[in-house]
Structures are given as C-alpha cells and as structure tokens.
Amino acid sequence: MTDVTSAATHLRDSVQYGHLWITAECREWFAEEHRLRSWLRIYAAVAEVQADLGRLPLEAAERIGEVAADTPLDLPAIAEATRRTGHSTAGLVDWLRHAVGPEAAPHVGLGVTVQDISDTWTSLTLRHTGNLVGADLRALLDALTVLADRFRATPMAARTHGQIGVPITVGFKVAQWAAECERHLDRLEEGRQRWETAPLSGSVGSLGYWGAEGPELLEAFGGCLGLAAPPLPWGSSRDAVAEFACWAQLVAGLLARIGNEVFQLQRTEIGELAEPAHPEQISSITMPHKRNPELSEHLVTLRHLVGSSAGLLLTATLVEHERDGRAWKTEWVALPDLCCALAKAARAAAELVAGLHVNTARMAENLARSGSAATSEQVVNLLAESLGRDEAFAVVRSAVARSRPGRSWLAEIDADDRVRDTGLAFDGADVGDRALASAVAFVDRWRQGRG
Amino acid sequence: MTDVTSAATHLRDSVQYGHLWITAECREWFAEEHRLRSWLRIYAAVAEVQADLGRLPLEAAERIGEVAADTPLDLPAIAEATRRTGHSTAGLVDWLRHAVGPEAAPHVGLGVTVQDISDTWTSLTLRHTGNLVGADLRALLDALTVLADRFRATPMAARTHGQIGVPITVGFKVAQWAAECERHLDRLEEGRQRWETAPLSGSVGSLGYWGAEGPELLEAFGGCLGLAAPPLPWGSSRDAVAEFACWAQLVAGLLARIGNEVFQLQRTEIGELAEPAHPEQISSITMPHKRNPELSEHLVTLRHLVGSSAGLLLTATLVEHERDGRAWKTEWVALPDLCCALAKAARAAAELVAGLHVNTARMAENLARSGSAATSEQVVNLLAESLGRDEAFAVVRSAVARSRPGRSWLAEIDADDRVRDTGLAFDGADVGDRALASAVAFVDRWRQGRG
Amino acid sequence: MTDVTSAATHLRDSVQYGHLWITAECREWFAEEHRLRSWLRIYAAVAEVQADLGRLPLEAAERIGEVAADTPLDLPAIAEATRRTGHSTAGLVDWLRHAVGPEAAPHVGLGVTVQDISDTWTSLTLRHTGNLVGADLRALLDALTVLADRFRATPMAARTHGQIGVPITVGFKVAQWAAECERHLDRLEEGRQRWETAPLSGSVGSLGYWGAEGPELLEAFGGCLGLAAPPLPWGSSRDAVAEFACWAQLVAGLLARIGNEVFQLQRTEIGELAEPAHPEQISSITMPHKRNPELSEHLVTLRHLVGSSAGLLLTATLVEHERDGRAWKTEWVALPDLCCALAKAARAAAELVAGLHVNTARMAENLARSGSAATSEQVVNLLAESLGRDEAFAVVRSAVARSRPGRSWLAEIDADDRVRDTGLAFDGADVGDRALASAVAFVDRWRQGRG
Amino acid sequence: MTDVTSAATHLRDSVQYGHLWITAECREWFAEEHRLRSWLRIYAAVAEVQADLGRLPLEAAERIGEVAADTPLDLPAIAEATRRTGHSTAGLVDWLRHAVGPEAAPHVGLGVTVQDISDTWTSLTLRHTGNLVGADLRALLDALTVLADRFRATPMAARTHGQIGVPITVGFKVAQWAAECERHLDRLEEGRQRWETAPLSGSVGSLGYWGAEGPELLEAFGGCLGLAAPPLPWGSSRDAVAEFACWAQLVAGLLARIGNEVFQLQRTEIGELAEPAHPEQISSITMPHKRNPELSEHLVTLRHLVGSSAGLLLTATLVEHERDGRAWKTEWVALPDLCCALAKAARAAAELVAGLHVNTARMAENLARSGSAATSEQVVNLLAESLGRDEAFAVVRSAVARSRPGRSWLAEIDADDRVRDTGLAFDGADVGDRALASAVAFVDRWRQGRG
DSSP: OOOBOOOOOSGGGOTTTGGGTOOHHHHHHHSHHHHHHHHHHHHHHHHHHHHHTTSSOHHHHHHHHHHHHHOOOOHHHHHHHHHHHOOTTHHHHHHHHHHHOTTTGGGTTTTOOHHHHHHHHHHHHHHHHHHHHHHHHHHHHHHHHHHHHHTTTOEEEEEETTEEEEEEEHHHHHHHHHHHHHHHHHHHHHHHHHHSBOOOOTTTSSOGGGGGGHHHHHHHHHHHHTOBOOSSOOTTOOHHHHHHHHHHHHHHHHHHHHHHHHHHHTSTTTOSEEOOOOTTOOSOSSOTTOOOOHHHHHHHHHHHHHHHHHHHHHHTTOOOTTBOHHHHHHHHHHHHHHHHHHHHHHHHHHHHHHTOEEOHHHHHHHHHHHGGGGTHHHHHHHHHHHHOHHHHHHHHHHHHHHOBTTBOHHHHHHHOHHHHTTTOOOTTSOTTHHHHHHHHHHHHHHHHHTO | OOOOOOOOOSGGGOTTTGGGTOOHHHHHHHSHHHHHHHHHHHHHHHHHHHHHTTSSOHHHHHHHHHHHHHOOOBHHHHHHHHHHHOOTTHHHHHHHHHHHOTTTGGGTTTTOOHHHHHHHHHHHHHHHHHHHHHHHHHHHHHHHHHHHHHTTTOEEEEEETTEEEEEEEHHHHHHHHHHHHHHHHHHHHHHHHHHSBOOOOTTTSSOGGGGGGHHHHHHHHHHHHTOBOOSSOOTTOOHHHHHHHHHHHHHHHHHHHHHHHHHHHTSTTTOSEEOOOOTTOOSOSSOTTOOOOHHHHHHHHHHHHHHHHHHHHHHTTOOOTTBOHHHHHHHHHHHHHHHHHHHHHHHHHHHHHHTOEEOHHHHHHHHHHTGGGGTHHHHHHHHHHHHOHHHHHHHHHHHHHHOBTTBOHHHHHHTSHHHHTTTOOOTTSOTTHHHHHHHHHHHHHHHHHTO | OOOBOOOOOSGGGOTTTGGGTOOHHHHHHHSHHHHHHHHHHHHHHHHHHHHHTTSSOHHHHHHHHHHHHHOOOOHHHHHHHHHHHOOTTHHHHHHHHHHHOTTTGGGTTTTOOHHHHHHHHHHHHHHHHHHHHHHHHHHHHHHHHHHHHHTTTOEEEEEETTEEEEEEEHHHHHHHHHHHHHHHHHHHHHHHHHHSBOOOOTTTSSOGGGGGGHHHHHHHHHHHHTOBOOSSOOTTOOHHHHHHHHHHHHHHHHHHHHHHHHHHHTSTTTOSEEOOOOTTOOSOSSOTTOOOOHHHHHHHHHHHHHHHHHHHHHHTTOOOTTBOHHHHHHHHHHHHHHHHHHHHHHHHHHHHHHTOEEOHHHHHHHHHHHGGGGTHHHHHHHHHHHHOHHHHHHHHHHHHHHOBTTBOHHHHHHTOHHHHTTTOOOTTSOTTHHHHHHHHHHHHHHHHHTO | OOOOOOOOOSGGGOTTTGGGTOOHHHHHHHSHHHHHHHHHHHHHHHHHHHHHTTSSOHHHHHHHHHHHHHOOOBHHHHHHHHHHHTOTTHHHHHHHHHHHOTTTGGGTTTTOOHHHHHHHHHHHHHHHHHHHHHHHHHHHHHHHHHHHHHTTTOEEEEEETTEEEEEEEHHHHHHHHHHHHHHHHHHHHHHHHHHSBOOOOTTTSSOGGGGGGHHHHHHHHHHHHTOBOOSSOOTTOOHHHHHHHHHHHHHHHHHHHHHHHHHHHTSTTTOSEEOOOOTTOOSOSSOTTOOOOHHHHHHHHHHHHHHHHHHHHHHTTOOOTTBOHHHHHHHHHHHHHHHHHHHHHHHHHHHHHHTOEEOHHHHHHHHHHTGGGGTHHHHHHHHHHHHOHHHHHHHHHHHHHHOBTTBOHHHHHHTOHHHHTTTOOOTTSOTTHHHHHHHHHHHHHHHHHTO
16 A cells, blocks of 8 residues: 655645646646746747847857756755745756856846746747647537537427527537637637737846847747747736636636536436446445536536636736736736636537537427427417417417416417417427528538538 | 706716716717617617518518607606516517507517517627727827827836836837737727627527528628628627627726826826826815826726626626526626726726826936936846856845945945956946837837837 | 606616616615715714814804705706816815805815715615615525425425435425525624724824824714724725625525526426516517526526625725725725625515425426436445445446336346345335435424524 | 656645745645545544444444544555546545455445535635634734834824825824734634534435434534534535635735735835845846835735635535535635635735834835925814815915925915914924824724723
C-alpha cells in the first residue's frame, strides 16, 4: 500500500478529481514548470530581438536562449528569492543570470518588467486556449451536424415554460445549437486579431527604456513570437483579455444549454435523451438503479465557473494609471481558471454530443400522451380560416377542457356545432405534419447555407 | 406653487434625477408609449408580410398598419386586460383587433407569440442603441484625438501601483484610450451582423404555424424591417443579445477607466486633470471650496450598472427547451437597463473628454517633486552600459536612499566612486528625454496607422 | 378611445407590466414624490433635534416641520435647480428655504450633506422593506406549515440529478423550505440591530460641524426617527447595507428554489404540483391548451434581479476615503431595485404556496412507473444484512438490468439464487415504507421544535 | 542545480507564488491528502454512531476508525477507481473496505452518499475557516485599536470625491474600520449556530436508509463531531453555506477598503500612510526608487476573488429537487476558493495594519497646502451665526475664488465688508479645532462602548 499523497489544494490539481476540471492539454500548459519555461523563453525572445537591434551581443542572446530552452530550473531557490524580495520575477531573473554565466548575465531582462513577461504569456495563452477550444468546438459542430442530419425530420415535443407545446423535430433543436456553435467559431476568428498581439510595454507602458526604438522593438518582438504588433502597447487596456473572457462566457453558455437540455430530457419521466455511459459507471452508491446525467450537469457547473472568472476579468479592466496590481493580479488567477474550465467544458460537450442516445420511441410516446399539446396550434390555424381566429381559439380551448380519458379533445372538436358547419374533421387526421414541415425546412435551409 | 409630482420609482424615470441615468434619446425609445407603438408596428409588419405571401387580404394588412402607426392607445384598458388574462400581449392584441374593426380583426397576430414581438423589438433596440452609442464613441474618439495631438509630447508622470514612475506624455496616455475606442467600434461592426437579425420564431421557435413557408416568411419579415434573416430562428439561442451585453461591458470598461483616471488625477494633491465645470455648479453644500469630479465618478458608477445588467443577460442565455420565462423575463428588465446606462455613459464620456482641463504646470511640478521617480530607469540604463545592470541598479538604489532635502539623488550618483570612473555625470542632465521619445514615437505610429 | 400614455422607461413603472415587478406598498414607498417627502421630513428631524440642543429657534424647527409634512412640492423647479447646480439637494433645499419663509430659512439643513439625507432614508427604507418582506415570509411560512401538516406522510418521488430515487413525503420537502424560511426570519432580526441605525455623518463622516456635540446630536436624531445610534457614524462603512443585500439574496434564493421546484414538477410529463390559475388566465395566445407556471418562473427571474442588485451593493462597499460617488451612487440605483424585486418575490411566493395544487394521484403514478427507483436503496439495505453490501448492490443492479415490461425487477431479485438462499422475498412487499418513516419522523421533529 | 518542478496549475498551489494566495493553515486543511483523511474520519464517525445504535458491530466501527485515522492512502488506486466508475467516492470506499479487512468491510459507508461526506466536511470547513479568520480579525481589531488610541486626535485631511475636505483625525478613520470589524465578529457568532450543524442526509435528504431512527442518528452524528443537529437535514437548503459566503464577502469588503485606503494614501503625492516594507524588498526591477503598496493592493485583489466565489455559492443555492449536481459541484470548487482567499486576506490585513507607517508630517503638510479645504465648513458655520447661511456660503465661495499665492482665502474673508461688520477675524485663527473635536468625541464614545 503506497502512500502517494497530494499537497495540492485546488480540485483542478487533485489526483482524485483533477480530470473533471481540466483537460490534459491545459494541465500541461498551465503547470507551473511549463509556465516558467514559457516565461524564460519570453526573456530569450526579448534578448534575441535586442541583439538583432544591436543592443546586446548576439552570443549573449544565444546563451540566454539555450538556458531558457532546457536548463533544469531550481524552483525552490527561485521561490525562496521570490518570497525574500517580494518581487514577482526577481528570483527567476537571478536564477537566469546565474545560469547563463557572467558574460550573458548583464544582458538578461534589460528594460523588461514582470508585466512584459506575464502579458506576453497571456497572449500566448489566449492563442493556445483559443486553438484548443476551437478544435473542440469544431468536433462538437461535426457531432451536432450528424445528429441534425440523422434526426432531421424526427418529431419530438417542443416545450415552452416547461409545458409540452406543438412538435418540432430533433434535427431542428440540434441545428439551432449547431448554428450558434458556428457563430462562436466566427467570433473566435474575429477576436484573435485583437488578442494575439504582442503586449511588450516596459516599466510604464511606453517601452521608454528603448527610446525612439520602442516601436521597432515591439514589431520585432511580435514577429519573433508570431504575434501581431499593435499600434501602441496595451499595458493598461485590457479589453482584448476581457473580450476573450466574454467569448468564453458565450461559448460556455451554449455548452451549458446543451448539457442542461440533456439533463432535463434524461429525466426518468421524460427519457428522450441520455448521455453516454459505460458499463463500470456507478451513479449512486446507495441506489443501484440510477443513471445520472453527470456529464450534462457538469457543463452547467463549468459554465458557472467560466462566468465567474469572466466577471473577474471584466472587473480587472478598471486599471488605474499605467499599472494597477489590484486589477492585474486578479487576472493572474482568473485567466487560468477561465481557460481550464472553458477547455474542459468544450471537450466534455463534444464527448456528450458524440455519444448522445436519442430515444425516438419515448419522444413519440410523450407526444402522444400530451394530447392536445402537440397539435392545438395547427387546429386553431385550420379552423381560423373558416371561423376567424377568436372563435377558433375558443372552440379549441373549450374542447380541451371537455376532453377526458377515452374521448380525445379532437373528437370533442369534431362534435362542436360550429366546426361541423365547416365540414372539417380532425380526429385521426395528422395535423402535426404542418408544424414539422417548417422545422424541417429550417434545418434544410441551415444545411444549405453551410455549403 | 404647483404640486407636480412623480409616481415613478426608478431613478431613471425621476423628474429630479433622471438626467443622470438616461439620455433624451433613450428616454424616448424606452418610454412605454413608444415601446407599445413599436410593438404595434411589428404586428403590422407581420401582417404586411403575410399579405404579400397571400395569407391574408391586403386591405386587412393596410388597416392594421394604419392603426399601428398612430391610433391613440387606451393604455389603462390594455393594462387591465393584461392583468386579467395574465398574458403579456392579450390586452394589446384585443385592443388592436378592436381598433382595426371586424374585417381586419381576425388577421391580427396570426401565429405570432409574445416572444416574436418582444424579440423583434430587441433586435431593433440593439440596432438603435448601437447607433446611438457608436455615434458617441466616434465623438469621444475625435475628442481624444484632439488631445493626443495637442499633448503629443507633453511630459507627465506615469504611475504604477499608485507610485510615480518614469515619465510618459499626455498624448501617449490619451492615445491608448483612443486606440481602445477604435477597437470597440470595430467590435460593433462585427457584432451587428449577428444581432441585427430577424428573430421571428412562432410558438415554439420553428415558425410552425406557417408550415414549409416558414423560411420564406422569415426572409420577408426581415426585409420589411431592415434586419437580416438568420439561417434558423434564434428563439432559444440568446448569444447575439449576450454578445451585445459583452460589448457594452467592454465599452463601459473603457469609459469608466477614463473617468477613474480623471477622478484620480483631479485629486487636490495631484491636480493634473479636471473635468469641465460651469459657474453655477455646486460641489458641496457644506464645503464651498470644493469642486468634485462627479461626472468622472459617474462613469464608474454607470459601468457597475452596465456590468450588472450584462451579467443578467449572460445568465439569461441558459434557456431551457424552446422558451423559458425564467431567462426571458430577466432580459425584459436587464436589456433596457443595460442600454440606458451604456448610452448615458458614452454621452457623458464624450462630454468629459471634450471639456477636459489639462494642467501642464501641475504635471511638470509633480514630475519635478517626484525626484528620482521620473528618471531612475534611464539612469540605470545609461550606467548599465559601463557597470553592468546589477551594479547600475545598486548604485541608483543606494543613491536614492542617501538623497535628502537640498542634495538630490543625482548628485549622490555623481558622487559615487563607481560612477566617477565611468566619466558620466547626471545631476542637471535631461535624462528623461529618452523615455519620452518612445512615448512620442508610439503616438505617431498610432496616428499614422489611422490614415 | 383615450390616449393615456406612459413616459416611464422602467418596467417597474410601466402601466401595462408594473404589477409584475413591484408591489403596491413598494410603489408607494419608492415613488419620487414619497421619497422627497421623506427627505423633507429628515431635514425636519435634523432641525427639531438642533432646536432641542439650542442650536436654532424652536419656531424655525416647527415651521420646517410643517412645510416638510405637507406643503405641495414644486418638483419641476426643484429638478431644474438640481440640473443647473449639478448638486443633488441644492434644488430641494432652496425650495424648502423658500417655502418656510425668511425667518426659518437660514436654519434649514445646517451642517447636513446629501449623504445625511440619503443615508437616513436608506436606513428607513431597510426598516420598511424588512417589515414588508418579513410579513410576507411569515405568511409563506404559515402556508408551508399547512402543507407540511396536510401532506406529512404523502409519498412522492425524491429526485436526485433529475432522476427518480427513493421516496420521501410531500411534507418533508415542504418542511425543509419552511425550516429555511424560519432561519431567514431569524437573520432578519439579527441584522436589524445593525441596519436600523442613524447614519448622520455630516460633510466628511464625523459630524464635524457640530464639534464635540456630534455624539449627542447623533443620539437625539436617532431617537427622533426610532433608529439606534451607532458608536460612530458609518458613512463610509456600508457593511449594514451590504448585509441587508446579502439577506435579500438568501431569501430570494429560497423563493426561487420553491418557484423552480413548482416549475419542474408542473411539467406536462410530471404533473405533481401546479401553481394557482384563474379562469380568465391565458397561457399562450397560439396554443390554447397550455397552462404555464409563470408565477413560479417569475420567482427565478426576480431572484436573478435581486442577486444582481446585491452584487452592486457589495461592490459599493469599496468606498475610497470619506465619501466616494462611484460607490455611493451605485447604491442609489441598486437599493430600490433590490427592495422592489425582493418584496415582489416574497409576495408572489406566499401567493404561490397558498394556492398550490398538489396532485397526489400523479405522485403515486410517477412513483409506480419509476419501478426500481423508489425502492432499490431499501432492497439493498435488507439484502445487505445477509449478503453483505457489495453482493446486495450487485444483485440489485443485475436484477434492474434484467427487468423488462411484464416482469418487474423485484421478481428478478426473488429469482436470484443468492436471494433465494436468504429466505427473503420482495415482489409485492412494501419496501418503500421504511424510507418514508424517516421523512415523517423529521417532519414531526421539526414541528415539535416550533413549539 | 536541482530540477524540482511543480505540476500544479493553480497559483495557490504554486511553489513560487503560493504564499500570496493561501495561508499555511489553509494549505494544510485543503490539501487533498488532508481532505481525504477528513473524509475517512467522517466515514468512521458514521460507523461509530451506527455501532452505538446497534446497527453494526462495535469492533467493525473501531477497525474503521483505526484505518481512517492513519493508514496510508493509495491515492493513485483511489483516483483510478474514481475515474473508472465515474463515482466520486466509489474509489475511496473500495480502498477503505479493503483496508479494514473482510470483517469490517460490509459495514463501511452503509446508507451514506457522497453528499453526506462532502457536506459534513463542508460544515467542518466552515467551522475551521471561521476560527482562522475570526482569530485574524481579532488581531486586526487589536492593531486598529492601538492605532485609534495612538492617533486619536492627530489631524489629517478627510477626502470626499477624491478632494480634500475638512479635517478628521487618524484615530477617527481607524475607529470606523475597527467598529466595522467588531460587527463582522458579531456576525460570525450569529452565523455559526446555523452553519456548524450536521448535514447528514442520506441518499435523498431524509436519511431514509435509517427509517424512523433517522433523527436519532443525526443527533448522535452531530454530537460525535461537535456539530449541532438541525431540525431537518439541510441537503438541498444551502442557505447556511451561502450565509458564510455572504459573511466572507462583507469581511473581505472591509479588508479591501483598508487596503485601498493605504494604497491611495501611500501615493507619491500624498505619502500619509505606508505599508510595512523590509530591506530586501524590491518594488520594481527597472525602477530602483520605487516602493509599491503591493500588500495593500493584494487585499483588493483577494476581495475580488472572495466576491467571485461568493457569487458562485449564491448561485449554487438554486438546487433542483433533492440533489443537483449543477449546483453542488459548483460548491466543490467555490468553497475552498472562498475560504483560502478570505483567510489569506484576513492574515494580510492584520499584518498590514500592525506594521502601518503613519506619516503625521505629511498629513500636516497636506492639510496646510489644501488651504481652504480644511476649514471652509467651519468658517461658514461661524459666519452663518451673524450673516445667515446663504450669505456666509457666498462670502466663503468668493473669497476662495479671489485667493492667490501670497494671500490666503482667509485674508480675503477678513477683507470682506460683510465680515468686517461682524467683528470676526479668521486669518491665523485655528478654525479647524471644532471639526476635530467631533472626531475625537466619536473615537472616545466608541472606546467607551467597548468597555
């Protein structure tokens, strides 16, 4: 019996539960070791660019690049120096200066503040997370498209205010999700041009250390990391970070809506959808019969987390002057939280939809049991042509009220004098078809639009 | 002495304070009378489109259009019927049916639900508010550009963590705001294509009442109101509304940041900026000397309100099934709140910046009093070329610590043996210029980019 | 046809919809006219107290009191002066000075700032709203108690993760709501001592205008209005206001939970609960058969609003220095919003529960249809005594998997060799009773605790 | 050079930065290892109580207690089983059953769900965190009291809307914080009775597994852990957890307000307060002269985090039916986040105030430089007795407007004809004393009230 224990306090870093809160790719990206390695590479990129501009020896920049790439870190020493100096990168810079040796040491981190490093990492993180989530959204879109095609014309009850209404098709419901997913992918492409930019800004935002060469340095630095150079450094303008957070919230909103829909339609009493399950899965340790929609629920939970972190990132746009620790440090925690929850949700949603069980038998049964619900609108519609809408509405309403077990409301309608005069008969006719025709037409319209 | 009183309970509708919370244009748009008139015109547009498709007589549609345009409303009767039926539009539809007369009455509101009306009004509201706020943002951008040009090279202290750092220029600070403002205008154009769309969706989102003609009706309806027709109705996909809310939050964030900056820099002890004031203005009824930055403060307050309403609109994306009153009615309150606070903030910010006082004398004085603050980075920079960065940093740090009234830290540096060996001398030299050069270069870069 | 129109822009002040967002009592309290009247009475109370301390003539205080009580206001003039001076009370004070006549005029509002007036009104508003909501919570508690007693032992399905589990009783579910309601009433009593306090604080929070008499004035002023005098003025300590907002959120949380439970259990497919409806009520203008749980939904909507306003009030605790318009003006909007939404929710919840339909037939039917769900835990329990828990769990799980229409899972269990050896038989036995016994025992325990 | 790296992704678990986001005590409590150990002890407590009630052999309970106390965990195996079964405690229960051996195994976790374990841990966590934070708040209160006493009568400028107003005393400012701190300690004591309760609730909230013995079991279980037994289990009533979150927000609000005040008053241009610093501390790696108020800023940052987590916990009160993973799992992340940020903030605030530098010289200088600001209210006051308030206000306002370098506004007042007639003279007189008298009187009143 081993005693492997975990000192981590956050569920995301839990050995037991971490898998529920973070994907493997995010775990790798946000692990402290990897973050510090990224930071070192940013120091190396600054040095490389400065060398290109003739501000420091090429050899020094190369040496810094080598150490940044793979020299093992002495994290305890870095941490000790961080605590001792109370400065966020003093420990890391000291370690890097020592590691590159006396010749290159004076050229490490010239004119570079903590914010240059952490903001550049932020841009890289937004790019990386955008890529990860974008890929999962495309997988989700594919899975939704398969469902929309397969169940294009399969009737199911629509529900408004929790009550069964006229029918739609499964494909129509799913196509609405898919169309929204497409819009989120569009928004991602639009936003990238703003947040995948180089945020080098120096001590007070103007790259003042570099004098009139500031703009040139910014351009070169961006080029080195594959980031665009903005017209001016955006040190205290956090709108692009906040925009990413907004996008995350919108995306998480869709994912939660899908999850919640599955959760509700998987109810024992409804049973129209069911999330994928595997044989060894246990829903309840005390109630063996249960099969819980935990993946679906989790999408709602993750959306709460994304929303909460996004709120923090929006709060953090209120930067006072040229740097404001109150806002900026809020980002330090909120951005990784946001990215991890969002990426996990996108992955989970793609899995949920790819394995979704659609129980068309229960759908038909629920529609049938709902009686008037499924068709009353169409009956009003057909009657209105002869009776006018008000009387048609009144006829249907009173027929529904008179119906009882053994005698359907449609039979009651046929028995109504006003209806008899029109020559119309409803009991047994398939009045639901008309409602479905529109749903199917919209699914087709959307499919054609996708080219 | 008249006794004109107000029964309104919301500050926005207050006779005394309303002007602080809403612009005249928003007051007009969101007034109940105007909203109901808009709703009637949407009913008319539906009738017009149905007539074009041959679903109802042209005369009926014309009659509905006439009444919708200007027949005086009987609001108390509508309200009474609303309360009696518990239905959001039954009272209005009854009134409209009665007002158009018996021939047109049966053709009013066929297949149209409350949500069709309110969602279409939402799209129109987003378009209208986007137009209003866009215009004020352009006015703000113009005012910022004037300031950026005028004070392109005027030095002022940068401040990080509330402490004076090396100098920037006034133009640089203002240009960062302007560049962010430009990004918000870009986002507006991108988002419009998604939220200026026709949301007609019928009883359960599929326009089922219209059968296979649903898509055609949607196209025609959009055309009638100048709205694009989406691939599918977006009844339960609120992402476009939420995206507008996100945009509002981003915009309000910039406006609040500008307001907060003025608030802080107008402090008695700083005095570098001051918001416009007029002769009759009273800041304090007990302290006659005071001049409060109330307009600036208000931008922060309004941003809190915008953020709060935006949070509600994001919450309201979690729609269950095809319509969900819990989410939807949340929008009913939150969207007007959001639009009014945002539009007021945009107007106020444009006024603030257009009348902003820039006190360059206090800026120079504060820089001068800050001593080492303004230049220490540059001194380190210049020394580092000879001494290496670590020793340069140590020299400056100890010189700052030794300085005292009557003997500047630059004199202390010149007195340091290590410095004397380099041949450099700082006391009296203008070491701040280099920092400013970068700020100016970025302002110029941004200006050139604007073409 | 009358053309009575409404210029109000907030739904709460809408002629058509106002009733959904505010109670009559709140409409009266928060109407601008009434607020200004309250403010005038606060000026009168200050004058009265100052007169008692000999700081101004008794006649002047009496004259101020008379005018404050009922002299008709000239609201347009007050509003014009408010806009002209940009000062929140200058217009009102000018009006009051003019109205009291030249003798009393110099004694109006001595040493009193806007915040004295608005904060005192805040304390009075918290007391008033606490009274209103407290009364409705007690009505709610009474209605819940009636239900808990009446359905103390009536079985219904419990549901976890949306899935039917073992049964509870209706009374047990309701008693949990009632017990929470009791806790909210307790919290109200605890909080009152902190927020029903006199907040007079003068120009900068210390009542400095009054010199060493400050504490005495504060005591007397509190006594005059029935408010306790805190040890120090709480001008920049908004914790009591924020605490009220927290309480409102907790209360609204319960009300929304009840509303949501009714919404879900009123689903067409479940039908166990239904909110009260009246004959003329229309749920859908296009679907005559529908009966929507709109009151229940509304409780969730109102809770979103309460939560949003509470968030603003918590944000507004970050006051900078002795007064901070950014925070304070946020309160001006958020506090009435919070109070109105909370009071409306409390009223609506009391109505909902008082008229709640409990469909015990559907409850029994749903339990019966759920099969294994209702009893599997008890079967495991009974089997575990002989087989051990693991084997019992495995037996039940495989029996559930083998069951099919026409042959229940309990029959499958009885057919299991392992079970046959125990001598136990389940098919037909009432294994659900044990689960209900606990639910009933807890209802009884709670009832006894209420004395 | 060692390569010690960290795979943790949350800043709280970072080797480099963890100390900024969590205290040592919280790190210990929330570490996964410790949490699982607590969970095992809860299983042991359940077994112990069941044994006392004769539901299982005493030896089995003892054996379970021994293993729970200190048998090393096989965390990887537990985690693997957790992932395989998709059940939150199946892996842990399996491990525990195996570890206790075949005799005790069947008696592990009878009738106990995940929620029983995690909710009980939640109650214990609220108690523990309440104790930790309560202790730090008492330390903070002590430090504030020392300051209030020491600077009871030391004048400093009050500031409203960021502008200097009449003076207060340092002690008065600090006493307001202290009085609020006392209220938070009172709230803690009131809330404890609600959240330090035993939440055992079984599979669906009613302890149904135990039949009529449910209440007895709940009582005994509470007694075993030092928790009160509520009238009914509170499984789906999360109000006590949410109340703790509200309390946390209120407390964090005060701490942030103190931090923000220090941040602002430590500005280079103000310099009245300064947070403690130690010799090796580095504020800026590029600007050697700087001394940043990072601890003060951090209190605002931590308050943002607390507020965000509290928002999640309030959202999580909307539990659907008897258990709702969407809400409950939100708590799993939000509660530790809240507790860690709150406890860190309380510790940091206590340290900040204990080491706060009060620069009385700068206070006097700022008051002196503010000129009219500090005293205008008192001058109005003194003049009003002769001239009436309106004229007094006008005299002061015009004198302030006429004042210029070399000739004070008080000299201008003395030169005013209207003033000369009163016989009063202000230039040189100490008119600020009266304002201070009130501030001092309130400090004394508060101190006396503390007994």
